[in-house]
Amino acid sequence: xxxxxxxxxxxxxxxxxxxxxxxxxxxxxxxxxxxxxxxxxxxxxxxxxxxxxxxxxxxxxxxxxxxxxxxxxxxxxxxxxxxxxxxxxxxxxxxxxxxxxxxxxxxxxxxxxxxxxxxxxxxxxxxxxxxxxxxxxxxxxxxxxxxxxxxxxxxxxxxxxxxxxxxxxxxxxxxxxxxxxxxxxxxxxxxxxxxxxxxxxxxxxxxxxxxxxxxxxxxxxxxxxxxxxxxxxxxxxxxxxxxxxxxxxxxxxxxxxxxxxxxxxxxxxxxxxxxxxxxxxxxxxxxxxxxxxxxxxxxxxxxxxxxxxxxxxxxxx
Amino acid sequence: xxxxxxxxxxxxxxxxxxxxxxxxxxxxxxxxxxxxxxxxxxxxxxxxxxxxxxxxxxxxxxxxxxxxxxxxxxxxxxxxxxxxxxxxxxxxxxxxxxxxxxxxxxxxxxxxxxxxxxxxxxxxxxxxxxxxxxxxxxxxxxxxxxxxxxxxxxxxxxxxxxxxxxxxxxxxxxxxxxxxxxxxxxxxxxxxxxxxxxxxxxxxxxxxxxxxxxxxxxxxxxxxxxxxxxxxxxxxxxxxxxxxxxxxxxxxxxxxxxxxxxxxxxxxxxxxxxxxxxxxxxxxxxxxxxxxxxxxxxxxxxxxxxxxxxxxxxxxxxxxxxxxxxxxxxxxxxxxxxxxxxxxxxxxxxxxxxxxxxxxxxxxxxxxxxxxxxxxxxxxxxxxxxxxxxxxxxxxxxxxxxxxxxxxxxxxxxxxxxxxxxxxxxxxxxxxxxxxxxxxxxxxxxxxxxxxxxxxxxxxxxxxxxxxxxxxxxxxxxxxxxxxxxxxxxxxxxxxxxxxxxxxxxxxxxxxxx
Numbered sequence: 001x002x003x004x005x006x007x008x009x010x011x012x013x014x015x016x017x018x019x020x021x022x023x024x025x026x027x028x029x030x031x032x033x034x035x036x037x038x039x040x041x042x043x044x045x046x047x048x049x050x051x052x053x054x055x056x057x058x059x060x061x062x063x064x065x066x067x068x069x070x071x072x073x074x075x076x077x078x079x080x081x082x083x084x085x086x087x088x089x090x091x092x093x094x095x096x097x098x099x100x101x102x103x104x105x106x107x108x109x110x111x112x113x114x115x116x117x118x119x120x121x122x123x124x125x126x127x128x129x130x131x132x133x134x135x136x137x138x139x140x141x142x143x144x145x146x147x148x149x150x151x152x153x154x155x156x157x158x159x160x161x162x163x164x165x166x167x168x169x170x171x172x173x174x175x176x177x178x179x180x181x182x183x184x185x186x187x188x189x190x191x192x193x194x195x196x197x198x199x200x201x202x203x204x205x206x207x208x209x210x211x212x213x214x215x216x217x218x219x220x221x222x223x224x225x226x227x228x229x230x231x232x233x234x235x236x237x238x239x240x241x242x243x244x245x246x247x248x249x250x251x252x253x254x255x256x257x258x259x260x261x262x263x264x265x266x267x268x269x270x271x272x273x274x275x276x277x278x279x280x281x282x283x284x285x286x287x288x289x290x291x292x293x294x295x296x297x298x299x300x301x302x303x304x305x306x307x308x309x310x311x312x313x314x315x316x317x
Numbered sequence: 318x319x320x321x322x323x324x325x326x327x328x329x330x331x332x333x334x335x336x337x338x339x340x341x342x343x344x345x346x347x348x349x350x351x352x353x354x355x356x357x358x359x360x361x362x363x364x365x366x367x368x369x370x371x372x373x374x375x376x377x378x379x380x381x382x383x384x385x386x387x388x389x390x391x392x393x394x395x396x397x398x399x400x401x402x403x404x405x406x407x408x409x410x411x412x413x414x415x416x417x418x419x420x421x422x423x424x425x426x427x428x429x430x431x432x433x434x435x436x437x438x439x440x441x442x443x444x445x446x447x448x449x450x451x452x453x454x455x456x457x458x459x460x461x462x463x464x465x466x467x468x469x470x471x472x473x474x475x476x477x478x479x480x481x482x483x484x485x486x487x488x489x490x491x492x493x494x495x496x497x498x499x500x501x502x503x504x505x506x507x508x509x510x511x512x513x514x515x516x517x518x519x520x521x522x523x524x525x526x527x528x529x530x531x532x533x534x535x536x537x538x539x540x541x542x543x544x545x546x547x548x549x550x551x552x553x554x555x556x557x558x559x560x561x562x563x564x565x566x567x568x569x570x571x572x573x574x575x576x577x578x579x580x581x582x583x584x585x586x587x588x589x590x591x592x593x594x595x596x597x598x599x600x601x602x603x604x605x606x607x608x609x610x611x612x613x614x615x616x617x618x619x620x621x622x623x624x625x626x627x628x629x630x631x632x633x634x635x636x637x638x639x640x641x642x643x644x645x646x647x648x649x650x651x652x653x654x655x656x657x658x659x660x661x662x663x664x665x666x667x668x669x670x671x672x673x674x675x676x677x678x679x680x681x682x683x684x685x686x687x688x689x690x691x692x693x694x695x696x697x698x699x700x701x702x703x704x705x706x707x708x709x710x711x712x713x714x715x716x717x718x719x720x721x722x723x724x725x726x727x728x729x730x731x732x733x734x735x736x737x738x739x740x741x742x743x744x745x746x747x748x749x750x751x752x753x754x755x756x757x758x759x760x761x762x763x764x765x766x767x768x769x770x771x772x773x774x775x776x777x778x779x780x781x782x783x784x785x786x787x788x789x790x791x792x793x794x795x796x797x798x799x800x801x802x803x804x805x806x807x808x809x810x811x812x813x814x815x816x817x818x819x820x821x822x823x824x825x826x827x828x829x830x831x
Binding site: 031032040041043052055150168171260269273274276278 | 366367370448524527552554559561714716717720729731749
């Protein structure tokens with residue numbers, strides 16, 4: 001990739017982030033109610049609400065507040081929470097580790113698992129293993145996360161006392177030093193995202209196995225194993241690697257459920273809390289950081305998939 | 318790193334409440350041979366994420382209240398019936414017709430060893446009433462305290478002067494967010510260094526996650542029995558799983574479903590607390606159709622309270638009687654229980670020319686059971702010929718929306734003293750006058766009741782106010798709700814009869830582990 005193309009990509013990423021922040025700000029503003037109402041809740045009185053709005057600066061017009069936020073952002077400051085008055089950077093930094101650990105552990109297991117199962121099932125299309133994998137992934141894909149989480153907790157924590165039922169009170173560090181806490185949450189996440197990916201890899205493998213070039217390789221006497229790993233796998237995994245970037249969305253909604261059920265204080269819970277409290281700067285901060293991460297992942301996935309199947313470059317040669 | 322303390326708690330007379338008059342019922346535990354001391358208790362509450370705070374004066378969530386209770390104390394606190402009892406205040410005297418109060422403080426110490434003085438009390442109240450970035454609940458409670466003219470009489474005697482007389486001051490000082498902190502409280506960050514006089518000292522705090530606290534050896538009441546207390550944030554599902562999975566000893570605010578399914582579980586004690594709130598609907602008495610007393614009366618006669626209790630609260634509430642505060646001090650137990658009388662309801666509607674009445678009932682998912690109750694009520698009203706349209710609104714703005722919009726709405730209240738409820742919702746300029754109840758005579762009678770020195774006479778006056786509301790007011794109270802907590806069977810000394818906001822609710826200095 002040339003330097004110019006890289007710059008172009010950066011520009012696109014910046015534009016995407018700007019659009020995202022406008023969208024999120026507008027969406028949060030459009031929600032009924034504001035932080036003052038959220039803080040007061042059932043104890044709402046008009047007078048108290050007016051006082052709080054004035055102190056939070058909510059009586060300023062939205063455009064002014066939005067520009068203010070961008071101005072702060074350019075100096076590397078994500079602003080402060082309307083509710084707790086703490087710096088948004090702190091809040092985001094504090095809730096990132098547990099979520100990153102959950103996500104990283106899931107993805108680390110996801111890739112080898114999906115590749116192995118998908119290739120094995122696709123290579124023996126219609127066989128016993130293939131049927132078993134196809135059925136299992138379909139079932140897991142159909143069970144809602146929270147139901148799966150409840151079933152696992154009921155079975156493995158409350159019935160046989162094998163694993164802790166929640167990660168109560170644990171921070172990122174505890175999650176790393178006490179990996180037992182991670183088993184159930186990661187299992188739930190894995191079931192959610194792996195099912196789709198396995199089916200993708202399986203379909204890609206089955207297609208590639210039926211292709212002309214595979215048939216030709218067989219005629220040339222290439223062994224089954226070599227065929228699968230050298231010729232079929234790259235083609236089968238290319239669409240899956242792009243799917244992997246999209247796993248992010250799926251992973252996020254999964255993380256949200258898992259964080260609630262297992263009491264892991266992470267990013268997803270932070271975002272939901274902030275939206276519920278109409279804490280606009282915090283919502284903006286979280287979404288901005290998550291958006292940046294997502295864009296980076298997408299770019300990385302695209303690069304990986306080009307490496308696996310360098311078709312575009314070939315045409316140019 | 319859990320620290321297992323082996324220090325024996327100095328029990329002494331502490332078990333008897335050291336001078337405090339205990340009015341609450343017994344907790345249902347058999348008398349222990351000897352409470353053990355030491356050990357760690359983990360208590361789980363609904364979390365507030367990054368908004369949890371160790372500042373005892375901000376608008377608190379339940380989890381904040383529980384944490385603050387462990388670390389800080391107030392001058393007074395509530396018995397189970399919402400009457401005040403001393404905490405830091407040993408006793409008090411009043412003169413000038415209820416406008417000048419003197420509170421004598423106990424020999425209590427802050428966690429840093431300093432004595433709790435009258436100056437600390439005045440500084441705390443000044444901090445509560447000072448404008449701040451966060452709403453401070455105590456400001457309204459201190460509205461009539463004239464701090465400029467209040468003073469420290471001696472090191473441990475504080476005099477509070479009021480701008481208008483009330484004999485309810487001790488109850489006001491027991492409200493949420495009224496804790497006494499050292500005068501120099503703002504020199505430190507309470508999240509890392511919280512200095513109070515409570516039975517536990519802060520070990521660590523992380524908002525949205527947990528607070529760890531350790532037994533304070535110098536507490537005036539003899540100190541806690543357990544060595545360590547951890548108060549953690551978790552949503553309802555996780556709280557239940559943690560208790561069942563042995564990751565917690567006390568869980569707060571559980572569903573009727575959880576209670577039912579664990580009623581026979583030998584490892585779990587379900588703690589049901591009656592009189593913890595009211596479930597109601599509010600008619601706006603200042604606008605049509607409910608500005609006609611006959612229509613209000615008809616609606617109070619057509620509601621089937623028993624059925625609402627059975628269906629919506631799964632039978633856990635007691636049948637309501639249209640007035641707030643059953644089981645609390647000043648409540649008029651002689652009010653006749655109102656029942657269902659469809660014929661009379663129809664007749665009243667006809668007399669009011671409202672036989673084909675159509676009215677919108679605002680509700681939302683802002684509180685569990687609101688929509689169910691509204692839907693069921695609409696069916697009951699139809700039997701009397703009235704059409705009630707249930708309008709489900711936005712739950713996030715519900716409680717501000719119903720203050721001035723609409724004519725009829727789902728409503729509820731937690732536990733508070735009856736005078737506080739009247740001041741908050743039932744006088745003409747009440748900030749949450751959800752029934753639009755504006756009557757000069759009622760306001761005067763309420764002011765007179767508060768300024769009546771003789772308790773019997775004062776009680777009689779409060780009864781009169783309740784009779785007026787029972788006959789003519791805008792609330793249809795269909796249930797007095799219970800609160801459900803649960804503990805591990807090994808946790809003892811948890812007071813059952815302690816509604817939220819009372820002294821023995823979420824109180825961990827008296828519990829022990831078997």
